[in-house]
Amino acid sequence: MAPFGQSRMLPRAAYVDPAVFAWEQRHFFGGGWMCVARSDQIAQPGDQRAEATGEGSVLLTRDDEGVLHAFANTCRHRGHELLPCGTAAQQKVIICPYHSWTYTLDGGLRAAAGFKNQPRFAAERWGLNELPVTEWHGLIFVDGSGAAPPLADSLGTLDEIVAPYEMERLIVAGRHEYETTANWKILTENYHECYHCPVIHPELCKVSPPRSGENYSTPGIWVGGWMDLRDGMATMSLDGASHGVPLRALDEKGLRTVIYVAIFPNLLVSLHPDYVMVHRLVPLAVDRTYIECTWAFAPESLAQPGFDPTYAVEFWDITNRQDWHACESVQRGLSSPHAVPGPLSPDEDAVYQFVAMVARGYQGQPAWNPGLPSWDVSDPVPAR
Ligand code: FES
Ligand SMILES: [Fe+2]
Numbered sequence: 001m002a003p004f005g006q007s008r009m010l011p012r013a014a015y016v017d018p019a020v021f022a023w024e025q026r027h028f029f030g031g032g033w034m035c036v037a038r039s040d041q042i043a044q045p046g047d048q049r050a051e052a053t054g055e056g057s058v059l060l061t062r063d064d065e066g067v068l069h070a071f072a073n074t075c076r077h078r079g080h081e082l083l084p085c086g087t088a089a090q091q092k093v094i095i096c097p098y099h100s101w102t103y104t105l106d107g108g109l110r111a112a113a114g115f116k117n118q119p120r121f122a123a124e125r126w127g128l129n130e131l132p133v134t135e136w137h138g139l140i141f142v143d144g145s146g147a148a149p150p151l152a153d154s155l156g157t158l159d160e161i162v163a164p165y166e167m168e169r170l171i172v173a174g175r176h177e178y179e180t181t182a183n184w185k186i187l188t189e190n191y192h193e194c195y196h197c198p199v200i201h202p203e204l205c206k207v208s209p210p211r212s213g214e215n216y217s218t219p220g221i222w223v224g225g226w227m228d229l230r231d232g233m234a235t236m237s238l239d240g241a242s243h244g245v246p247l248r249a250l251d252e253k254g255l256r257t258v259i260y261v262a263i264f265p266n267l268l269v270s271l272h273p274d275y276v277m278v279h280r281l282v283p284l285a286v287d288r289t290y291i292e293c294t295w296a297f298a299p300e301s302l303a304q305p306g307f308d309p310t311y312a313v314e315f316w317d318i319t320n321r322q323d324w325h326a327c328e329s330v331q332r333g334l335s336s337p338h339a340v341p342g343p344l345s346p347d348e349d350a351v352y353q354f355v356a357m358v359a360r361g362y363q364g365q366p367a368w369n370p371g372l373p374s375w376d377v378s379d380p381v382p383a384r
Contacts, residue, residue, distance in 0.1 A: 001359050004352045004373035009341035010359065015183040015334045021286035022055075028265045028361060030054025030144035033151045033221075035267040035280055037140045038294070040172065042068060046090050046105065050083035052282050053144040057085045058131060060140060061094065063105035070133035070142045076109065076126040077101045094128070103128055138168035138296075139267070139278070154368070156220035158261060164249040165271050171302055174295035174313035178320065182327035184266070184283040185358060186334075187291070190327050191260065191268050191279075192223060192350035200322045203315065207233045207240040208258065215350045216261075217372030223353045224261030224269075235274050237311040238318075244274045244301030244309075264357055264367055274301065275312050287331050293320060346375050 001007065014020050029052075036051040042062045049060045050073050057073040059082050073081050080098035083089055093110060094103040102111040107128035115121040132143040134151050141151050152159065180187065190196070197210035204210070208227050215225030233240030236258055246255055250273060259271040268279035275297045282290040295312050333339060344352050349372060357367040 001356065001363075004344070004349060005346075005375045007352065007356075008343060010185070010355050011341060012334055012339045014358070014362075015186060015331065016286060018286050021183075021283070023362075024265075025054040025283065028054070028358075028367075029283065030056065032145055032148040033134075033141045033143050033154065034265060035139050035263065036060065036070075036142050038172065038278075039068075039135050039138045039140055039168065041088065042140065044090070046092055048083060048089040048091065048094065048105075050081065050085050050087060052085050053142055056144070057081065058142050058144070059083055059094070059128070060133070060142075061105045061107075067106070068133055068135060068140065069106055070131040070140075071107050071128035072131060074129075075101055076128065077112065082128075137162055137165075138170065154221035155263070157216075157218045158220055158222050158224075158263070161216070161224075161259065161261070162269070162271065164251070164254060165247055165276055166249055167276055167296065169299065170247075170276055170296035171299055172294045172296045173302060173307075173309040176293045176313070176317060176320070178291040178293065178324060179284070180289050180291060180324045180328060181287055182289060182324065182331040183287055183334075184281050184289045185355075186327045186330050187281060187289055187323070188262055188268070188354055189351045190323050190330075191262060192354055193348045194227065195345055195347045196326065200326055201319055203238055204236070204319055206230075207236055211347070213257065215353070215372055219369055219371045221357075221368055222261055222263045223350050223357070223369055224259065225350055226257045226259045229256055229258065229273075235272050235312070237315045241311065242274045243311045244297050244304070244307065246273050247275075247298055248300070262354065264354075264369075270316075272312070274298070275309075277312070277316055287335075291320075291324075349373055349375070 037049055041049055042060050045062050045064045047062045050057050059071045059073040061069045075096040080096050082094055082096055104110050107130055109123045109126045131146055134141050194210040197204055208229055213225055213227035234242040255273045261269050266281040270277040275295055278294050280292045284290055295309055301307055352373055353369050357369050361367040
């Protein structure tokens with residue numbers, strides 16, 4: 001919590017202690033808005049999908065009127081999950097797999113075997129517990145606490161930055177799943193700096209200068225910045241060429257930069273001139289994280305004869321694996337009882353913004369990021 005330049009990284013326990021992880025599951029992942037799916041996964045009436053939200057999970061449905069709902073994924077009878085996490089169904093009703101209690105797509109209890117002639121059984125009391133849900137540029141967010149302020153309030157100006165990419169009209173043409181043996185915060189911290197790029201990402205440095213760009217200084221529950229493309233490079237790919245078409249609403253700057261933003265706690269959005277890559281992190285344990293990575297392109301790109309998204313997917317799959325390899329080594333290194341939190345470099349201001357959000361959360365304050373820190377070494381704390 002000290003000023004940038006004097007502060008140290010989070011305590012080792014934040015990365016290795018299962019008790020800290022349990023706290024984060026309750027308060028970060030289950031205690032406010034988090035992204036759980038894409039709108040195209042719940043597009044039609046009857047579509048259903050379950051995803052983890054901290055300690056529990058959520059059941060998403062699209063009802064007959066096209067309205068999106070989110071429910072605690074637990075049956076009102078004796079608690080069975082309505083759908084296993086990470087799976088989907090398409091059905092006109094929600095049927096619990098245990099004793100077949102049946103719910104409508106908007107959560108009302110429609111049938112419970114054996115209760116039909118029980119005069120004291122009030123079915124209207126036993127509907128599913130509904131949670132706040134909202135769609136933002138083609139992504140679905142759920143508030144596991146049921147009490148958070150509107151998502152738009154906490155994103156602030158990010159909406160203006162993201163809007164020209166028209167994510168809601170893009171089509172996912174590439175998808176990878178990864179399971180890493182690293183704490184979710186190590187992955188996010190790694191995303192927020194390119195201090196490591198010259199050392200572990202030769203492919204990335206060929207197309208984008210690692211020290212280019214700046215971080216945003218606007219407040220909200222997100223952190224991010226941009227980097228430039230080198231002259232002659234059209235996008236992030238192994239040879240810098242694009243095999244798609246540029247996104248139609250981008251200005252000159254959008255066509256020459258890549259924007260990297262993280263929405264607390266679990267979403268990394270990378271905005272390219274011709275595609276958008278999204279990493280959705282799902283923490284599995286203090287030292288294990290599932291990552292879904294998708295690549296979405298304009299419909300005009302997919303309409304091109306023989307369109308192949310490999311140019312983008314391969315580039316980032318190589319880069320992702322270089323990152324996960326480094327993050328997994330950080331996890332192993334931090335498991336040493338001799339690991340002590342170190343200082344951040346002047347190039348790691350976005351890491352500072354992120355860990356300060358986490359630290360505020362640990363102290364019971366809103367994680368809200370006040371904006372870009374200035375480097376301050378006027379009163380450095382001792383090294384230990
Ligand atoms: S627990 Fe769902 S019907 Fe019994
Ligand atoms: Fe990296």
